[in-house]
Amino acid sequence: MRASQFFIATLKEAPSDAEIVSHQLMLRAGLIRRLAGGIYTWLPMGLRVLRKVENIVRQEMDRAGAIELLMPAVQPFELWEESGRGPKYGPELLRFKDRHQREFVIGPTHEEVITDVVRREIRSYRQLPRHFYQIQTKFRDEIRPRFGVMRGREFLMKDGYSFHASYADLEREYRNMYDSYSRIFSRLGLKFRAVAADTGAIGGTGSHEFHVLADSGEDAIAFCPASDYAANVELAEAVAPTKVGAGETVKLAAPMEKKATPNKTKCEDVAAFLGLPLTQTVKAIAVMAEKEGGSEFVLLLLRGDHDLNEIKAQKVVGEFRFARDEEIVDALGCKAGYIGAVGFNGRVVADRSVAVMSDCVCGANEEGYHLTGVNFGRDLPQPETVADIRNVVEGDPSPDGKGTLELCRGIEVGHIFQLRTKYAEALKCTFLDEQGKDQVMEMGCYGIGVSRIVGAAIEQGHDERGIVFPAGIAPFAVAIVPMNYAKSETVRAAAGALHAELLAAGIDAILDDRDERPGSMFADWELIGIPHRVVVGERGLLVGKLEYKGRSDTEATMVAASEMTAFLKQKLCDG
RNA sequence: CGGGGUGUGGCGCAGCCCGGUAGCGCGCUUGCUUUGGGAGCAAGAUGUCGAGAGUUCGAAUCCCUCCACCCCGACCA
Numbered sequence: 109m110r111a112s113q114f115f116i117a118t119l120k121e122a123p124s125d126a127e128i129v130s131h132q133l134m135l136r137a138g139l140i141r142r143l144a145g146g147i148y149t150w151l152p153m154g155l156r157v158l159r160k161v162e163n164i165v166r167q168e169m170d171r172a173g174a175i176e177l178l179m180p181a182v183q184p185f186e187l188w189e190e191s192g193r194g195p196k197y198g199p200e201l202l203r204f205k206d207r208h209q210r211e212f213v214i215g216p217t218h219e220e221v222i223t224d225v226v227r228r229e230i231r232s233y234r235q236l237p238r239h240f241y242q243i244q245t246k247f248r249d250e251i252r253p254r255f256g257v258m259r260g261r262e263f264l265m266k267d268g269y270s271f272h273a274s275y276a277d278l279e280r281e282y283r284n285m286y287d288s289y290s291r292i293f294s295r296l297g298l299k300f301r302a303v304a305a306d307t308g309a310i311g312g313t314g315s316h317e318f319h320v321l322a323d324s325g326e327d328a329i330a331f332c333p334a335s336d337y338a339a340n341v342e343l344a345e346a347v348a349p350t351k352v353g354a355g356e357t358v359k360l361a362a363p364m365e366k367k368a369t370p371n372k373t374k375c376e377d378v379a380a381f382l383g384l385p386l387t388q389t390v391k392a393i394a395v396m397a398e399k400e401g402g403s404e405f406v407l408l409l410l411r412g413d414h415d416l417n418e419i420k421a422q423k424v425v426g427e428f429r430f431a432r433d434e435e436i437v438d439a440l441g442c443k444a445g446y447i448g449a450v451g452f453n454g455r456v457v458a459d460r461s462v463a464v465m466s467d468c469v470c471g472a473n474e475e476g477y478h479l480t481g482v483n484f485g486r487d488l489p490q491p492e493t494v495a496d497i498r499n500v501v502e503g504d505p506s507p508d509g510k511g512t513l514e515l516c517r518g519i520e521v522g523h524i525f526q527l528r529t530k531y532a533e534a535l536k537c538t539f540l541d542e543q544g545k546d547q548v549m550e551m552g553c554y555g556i557g558v559s560r561i562v563g564a565a566i567e568q569g570h571d572e573r574g575i576v577f578p579a580g581i582a583p584f585a586v587a588i589v590p591m592n593y594a595k596s597e598t599v600r601a602a603a604g605a606l607h608a609e610l611l612a613a614g615i616d617a618i619l620d621d622r623d624e625r626p627g628s629m630f631a632d633w634e635l636i637g638i639p640h641r642v643v644v645g646e647r648g649l650l651v652g653k654l655e656y657k658g659r660s661d662t663e664a665t666m667v668a669a670s671e672m673t674a675f676l677k678q679k680l681c682d683g
Numbered sequence: 684c685g686g687g688g689u690g691u692g693g694c695g696c697a698g699c700c701c702g703g704u705a706g707c708g709c710g711c712u713u714g715c716u717u718u719g720g721g722a723g724c725a726a727g728a729u730g731u732c733g734a735g736a737g738u739u740c741g742a743a744u745c746c747c748u749c750c751a752c753c754c755c756g757a758c759c760a
Contacts, residue, residue, distance in 0.1 A: 119693095119694060119695095120710075121696095124689085124753080125689090127753075142752095144751095145751085200759085248759070252755095264760095317760090520759075522760070556760070559760090594718090623718095624721090625721070627722080628720085628721045629721090
């Protein structure tokens with residue numbers, strides 16, 4: 109490829125609406141352009157990257173025994189009614205009507221469609237197991253698309269679905285996918301981690317997420333350095349404290365007292381104001397839980413230094429939303445910031461760590477006042493429900509009993525589920541077993557966010573000059589940068605010869621024949637993140653040499669022109 | 684959807700408080716020079732100031748409505 113025939117659309121300054129590095133760099137390097145919120149055009153340079161990711165994913169899926177097919181993006185809504193997922197998916201599902209007033213959706217995922225295919229095509233245990241996958245554009249009408257391609261509404265995804273005659277066989281395939289995914293992310297050159305995950309809206313039982321480790325990641329991961337335990341914080345269990353007070357709160361059974369705490373609404377402020385440790389405060393979070401025929405006001409109690417885990421809480425109290433100010437005043441006679449469970453006679457759910465506290469500090473249900481020396485069983489009844497409803501924090505004991513947890517951040521790029529019979533049952537996807545008996549198929553599903561990987565790779569690989577792509581997914585492997593291309597015939601000839609030689613050797617090289625100034629050519633290729641650069645200049649050619657520099661190298665090295673192809677081949681193998 | 688913010692040539696911004704000829708840098712076009720780290724000189728082109736309504740002799744600037752986008756929260760690959 110010659111630069112003059114390609115399309116290079118680099119920008120000196122990043123558009124101001126891009127927040128995180130990967131988004132800014134993708135815009136600046138001319139990989140993508142925004143069309144509408146969360147919807148992007150992949151410019152030729154970006155498309156090359158996307159295709160390289162896609163091909164690695166495809167190769168490994170094929171190698172793992174999955175079979176590629178392509179399903180429609182547009183799906184009849186009836187299928188979603190049949191699976192029962194239509195209402196649950198909600199407004200994220202983009203729905204529309206065709207000219208005959210028939211309802212359709214643009215597929216956010218394809219469990220329904222694939223199950224429909226399989227239920228029509230597969231009848232016998234002899235045809236199982238089967239694993240189908242596709243690499244296709246999805247649409248999810250995200251509430252808040254952001255971070256460019258990392259959370260777009262339209263995005264490219266690899267989604268695979270496996271069908272089995274038995275759970276044991278599903279487990280086998282699940283492990284197979286776990287290994288394949290690990291291989292894929294290794295080949296992509298990413299630092300990643302597989303973590304146990306919540307199953308979310310897709311449903312099912314076993315589930316692992318694959319996260320690219322990056323500080324800008326939207327997910328928090330808890331892991332134990334002393335064991336192989338790793339889980340999404342959404343799921344990671346905060347184990348019940350074994351000792352009363354967990355070594356931090358001392359049992360004093362002090363009398364309950366009301367203290368004026370003007371304008372101190374946050375636990376941090378109250379603790380500092382009263383000169384007490386934050387771990388002695390209890391925060392009360394008011395929620396409205398869905399109940400038949402209306403909603404119920406519920407107080408969730410957490411230790412002051414802990415955060416609510418809404419997913420865990422949802423499993424205890426059911427679907428809920430945060431209570432509005434007027435609802436709080438209605439139930440407790442006081443506005444948020446000074447509320448507490450003392451004197452409240454509705455439903456109270458306490459976190460496990462709260463249940464073992466004594467002499468707590470909590471809101472007095474009176475504006476400007478908090479209570480100290482509050483004790484369960486004396487000042488208020490023991491909480492009706494004690495459960496794990498908080499996020500784990502650094503230093504919590506690992507749920508596997510081997511050491512303590514640490515936290516890091518990640519970008520979810522893959523997710524594997526054991527769906528079991530959830531969809532197969534709803535859509536009556538059955539087969540005849542060896543006894544000729546009708547059985548519901550066991551199902552697994554496996555997703556990879558192909559377009560998101562591009563963003564994640566850049567989050568992980570960049571410096572002050574631009575993108576540092578892993579060798580496997582860079583748009584070009586080598587950039588040939590000639591000096592004074594327009595005027596120097598020797599340079600032109602040498603650069604052309606090297607270009608031809610590299611192409612013949614199967615190396616994806618681009619020749620920068622734009623006759624730009626050297627500085628802007630260097631800047632462009634560094635911004636775009638090409639791993640290898642060869643400068644062809646008259647000075648070097650006089651002694652038969654070319655200059656090589658890797659994207660992360662600090663110094664360039666001179667290589668004999670005749671050796672350059674072999675030299676690069678070696679570099680590409682190492683990379 | 685709740686809270687916060689921003690919309691001015693392709694990109695980055697100033698101008699807005701205090702109404703009076705729409706500006707700067709980069710980029711773009713042409714010419715000459717230059718050619719190993721985003722060149723220099725000269726000459727140019729490019730704007731419904733997000734949209735609509737209003738106040739006013741006069742609106743980018745003040746008022747109202749709407750739209751788009753960004754950030755923080757609940758969703759997910």
